[in-house]
Amino acid sequence: IRARDLAREHVLITAGATREEIDPVRFISNRSSGRMGFALAEAARARGAQVTVIAGMTTAPEPYGVELVRVCSAEEMLRAVLERLPHATAFIAAAAVADYRPATRQAQKIKKTGARLTLELEPTPDILATVAARKHESLLVVGFAAETERVVEHARDKLERKGLDLVVANDVSQKGAGFDSETNIVTLVTRDGEESLPLMTKSEVAHRILDTVARLRKLARG
């Protein structure tokens, strides 16, 4: 029943890690592999959707048959997302966006002096919240929540606070879940309920997320 059930969707996905520059040779980033975002891209394409991926740094193999746009910083990722948002029917924020960036980027390489050095950080824009705040009526918005305790409670709070349709919550303290892993253990939190899934591959998780997107779309159409 899954075959081409997303043929009318244009899915916009963020994936991977952003990279926030400190100076010409250094940056702040994280260990996201891009695997979850890329798995979503491949799964959505297989089900007939048009797919655009906005990706930061990744180590996972690139998805096949989708539009792939490369960006570095959170700021750039936000711009690339907003540019393509008018064409999207679903937005899935699977990227690990840096929460902070250096307040100033040094034009020259910072010299080593042997003394202590303080790096001042400022918050980055929240891409998911920005999209949810300015979304058009029919756009479905999906976010991820990585938590270490009271996972579903925090996820539901995020759903309400950011105005999302679905939050994919994972307990990153569990083995086989989260960053840089082939598998994940997630709970799908929607306004009408929650569904806890057992350990499965990120590809299977991707399909379960898209099953929910398809279900919510049907509900919205009535």
Ligand code: C5P
């Ligand atoms: O609030 P928190 O960072 O836990 O939310 C995680 C979700 O928000 C993920 O879906 C992530 O892709 C998205 N996010 C974002 N832009 C940020 C921070 C998080 O799109 N600056």
